[in-house]
Amino acid sequence: MAVISSSFSYSVFHFPLPCYSAPSSRLSLSVSRTRLSASMDSSDELRAKFMEFPHVSGSHRDLMVELLSSVETRLGSSLQPCTLPPDVQHFGHPTGNASASLQLRPGLPSSQENLNMYQIDLVLGSWIHCKLPSGGTLNITSLSAYLKPSTDAPHFLLDLIQSSPTSLVLVLDLTPRKDLILHPDHLKTYYEDTQLDRHRQRLHKLPEVRPYISPSLYIRALLSPTAILVTIDVGASETTNIEEIIRDHVSQVAKELLQFWIESCACPERHLEESERAYLAERDRIIKNTTIEVDLGSSFPRLFGQDVADRVLTVLKEQYNK
Amino acid sequence: MAIISGGFSCSAFRLALPSCSAPSSRLSVSRTRSSGLSASMNSGDEQRARLMEFPYVSGPHRDLMVELLSSVETRLGSSLRPCNLPPDVRHFGHPAGTAYASIQLRPGRPSSQIDFILGGWIHCKFPSGGALNITSLSGYLNSSTDAPNFRLELIQSIPTSLVLVLDLTPRKDLILHPDHLKTYYEDTQLDRYRQRLHALPEVSPYISPSLYVRAAVSPTAILVSIDVGAGETTAIEEIIQDHVGPVAKELLQFWMESCACTERCVGKAERAYLAERDRLIKNKTIELDLGSSFPRLFGQDVADRVLTVLTEHYKK
Numbered sequence: 001m002a003v004i005s006s007s008f009s010y011s012v013f014h015f016p017l018p019c020y021s022a023p024s025s026r027l028s029l030s031v032s033r034t035r036l037s038a039s040m041d042s043s044d045e046l047r048a049k050f051m052e053f054p055h056v057s058g059s060h061r062d063l064m065v066e067l068l069s070s071v072e073t074r075l076g077s078s079l080q081p082c083t084l085p086p087d088v089q090h091f092g093h094p095t096g097n098a099s100a101s102l103q104l105r106p107g108l109p110s111s112q113e114n115l116n117m118y119q120i121d122l123v124l125g126s127w128i129h130c131k132l133p134s135g136g137t138l139n140i141t142s143l144s145a146y147l148k149p150s151t152d153a154p155h156f157l158l159d160l161i162q163s164s165p166t167s168l169v170l171v172l173d174l175t176p177r178k179d180l181i182l183h184p185d186h187l188k189t190y191y192e193d194t195q196l197d198r199h200r201q202r203l204h205k206l207p208e209v210r211p212y213i214s215p216s217l218y219i220r221a222l223l224s225p226t227a228i229l230v231t232i233d234v235g236a237s238e239t240t241n242i243e244e245i246i247r248d249h250v251s252q253v254a255k256e257l258l259q260f261w262i263e264s265c266a267c268p269e270r271h272l273e274e275s276e277r278a279y280l281a282e283r284d285r286i287i288k289n290t291t292i293e294v295d296l297g298s299s300f301p302r303l304f305g306q307d308v309a310d311r312v313l314t315v316l317k318e319q320y321n322k
Numbered sequence: 323m324a325i326i327s328g329g330f331s332c333s334a335f336r337l338a339l340p341s342c343s344a345p346s347s348r349l350s351v352s353r354t355r356s357s358g359l360s361a362s363m364n365s366g367d368e369q370r371a372r373l374m375e376f377p378y379v380s381g382p383h384r385d386l387m388v389e390l391l392s393s394v395e396t397r398l399g400s401s402l403r404p405c406n407l408p409p410d411v412r413h414f415g416h417p418a419g420t421a422y423a424s425i426q427l428r429p430g431r432p433s434s435q436i437d438f439i440l441g442g443w444i445h446c447k448f449p450s451g452g453a454l455n456i457t458s459l460s461g462y463l464n465s466s467t468d469a470p471n472f473r474l475e476l477i478q479s480i481p482t483s484l485v486l487v488l489d490l491t492p493r494k495d496l497i498l499h500p501d502h503l504k505t506y507y508e509d510t511q512l513d514r515y516r517q518r519l520h521a522l523p524e525v526s527p528y529i530s531p532s533l534y535v536r537a538a539v540s541p542t543a544i545l546v547s548i549d550v551g552a553g554e555t556t557a558i559e560e561i562i563q564d565h566v567g568p569v570a571k572e573l574l575q576f577w578m579e580s581c582a583c584t585e586r587c588v589g590k591a592e593r594a595y596l597a598e599r600d601r602l603i604k605n606k607t608i609e610l611d612l613g614s615s616f617p618r619l620f621g622q623d624v625a626d627r628v629l630t631v632l633t634e635h636y637k638k
Contacts, residue, residue, distance in 0.1 A: 178495075179494075179495035179497075179498065179599075180533075180534075180537040181495075181534075181537060181538055181599060181602060181603060181606075182495065182598070182599050182602060184534070184602065184606070187533060187534065187537060191533050192533055197533065204529075211527045211529070213520075213527070217496075217503060217507050217508055217513065217541040217542065218496075218497075218500070218503065218541075220541035221496040221497060221503060221540075221541045222497060224537075225533040225534075225536035225537045226533065282498070283495075283497060283498050286497060286498065286500065287497060290497075290500065
């Protein structure tokens, strides 16, 4: 079964979100019936629905499938199955204007037998699709992975946000677990010695790429100094250019970073003092909860209506705070 | 008496620093005599005047620095002790005459929330012609407050391009302390200053080669390159006058009123946290900024002398 959960950081981006009015009671009755059919889907079907990434293009979809498959293959033995309710694994606005699919796999609890396993807290993968009032569509695909306080290695975060055929926002980062000023060794170990910045530099060389400045100060503060936070704009030319850039550049960088993260961050257990674990646990708790609030909490009601948003966010918060 | 000290982040920028060769021993002896003796004969007022001349930068650039330093003097002077740097640290240069600098460091009085204010300028001639000019002002607060520090640098290596660093640098981890983010950066709408400058076509984000600098600045930091291309030199001056100046003055004003002078209740545990974090920041500044660039700019001897004195002050 697959995996993945992601942080939708698109509410923190400058996209005009559609505001859908609440459906009539008759409509909501039929929606409930639809929801029933969702719950009748088996978990395999739901996973398959997720892995289709039905609304995005070839190279975009290929990339997501490849990344999620890597996670499944390499980390699967350290993860529990996705136990989200079916109507949280797949949901949408009652009017049908927006739909989404989530997969959340918690890490296995640490134990004596599992000393060598990956130190994963949870992995979240997802896609969101929304028809915009202007006629276009918004598509967001994401993958994020949080580590346990048994390690101080960075979390992993990837979002591709496409609101037009010629423009894509990419967030790709190994987000720090500690204050890099108070812990310069953390900066050195994970960001300087690893030369992580070369990935960011590589993308910035492309003429179509420029820095993206998130409207959320929290997101700006959260991301690492080597974060890739860019807009890729091909202007008025053919759509295929975004495809090519994903295929020829974004793809490679994303795969290399995930590879690095799996091998050098998720894997080794670090021998941490109790006080350090407590610090990490508290900081991670804030990160997970604030991300839900800032990313999803502000956009979900507008995308999916208040009822659906409340249902999904309640479940996610429970999972995040286990 | 005046003031100011800054974090010279020239080394953190992608500017090709000239490698000035060491002078011959005969030359260095005579230079030492002349620079040492005459410097020590200068009164403090003369030293301050030399700083405030900002002799190597243009009208609006100089005017801005003078205005900012004067504001600090006026508003915070009563909270500051005089500058007591030795004369040959207040003004120094490469023995070969290829680079000069002037700095002022005023420590805060024990009752104030100010640790110290540092201001100054650096001028360095390139072997190929042209020069590097850096002017800076920074304010460090002490652990009796958690308010942000102040940092301003203007770095110009060619007439048509300027790098500007202007920030209220956080004293705390903004993730672990979301209230700090809210109080100082969100509720104050500090980001509007950054947005204002970014609206200018000549302005683009400057990405420091130093990961530390990227991590240290706030989410609302102004870290930009201002490029006027092949146009007139005066355009940089106009941008300083019409845009950089007003923003810098407003931010300094805000910092002095709401950060330096507004009392905060800081508990014991928090003080310890702030003191430790501040200690690391100051050490890094010496190491990263000054420690790597000063030897190249001024030669090893001068650099050692200046850095030894500054390190003492930073560690007080």
